Amino acid sequence: MYDASFSGIIRTILIILLIYFGLKIIFRFLGPFILRYFMKKMGKKFQDQFNQYKQPTKEKEGKVSIDKNPGKGRKSNKDVGEYIDYEEID
Numbered sequence: 001m002y003d004a005s006f007s008g009i010i011r012t013i014l015i016i017l018l019i020y021f022g023l024k025i026i027f028r029f030l031g032p033f034i035l036r037y038f039m040k041k042m043g044k045k046f047q048d049q050f051n052q053y054k055q056p057t058k059e060k061e062g063k064v065s066i067d068k069n070p071g072k073g074r075k076s077n078k079d080v081g082e083y084i085d086y087e088e089i090d
Helices: 006-054
Strands: none
């Protein structure tokens, strides 16, 4: 079985702290570059999606196209029931 010594515990704590502060310093300097890279990547993705929907369709001049026929509108159904007018009583 392993015995925990005071110097082993201190050494482990110091290694953990060294790794923590080392990563913190590295990310402080490299963080803006990493963030800038991902922001450019996301901006390019959004730009591509925007351009995909924005591109006009090329049609011959004088050609008429109808995308959707206008609806005839909804007719109300008068056979649903009877309308009852309520009055408030004081």
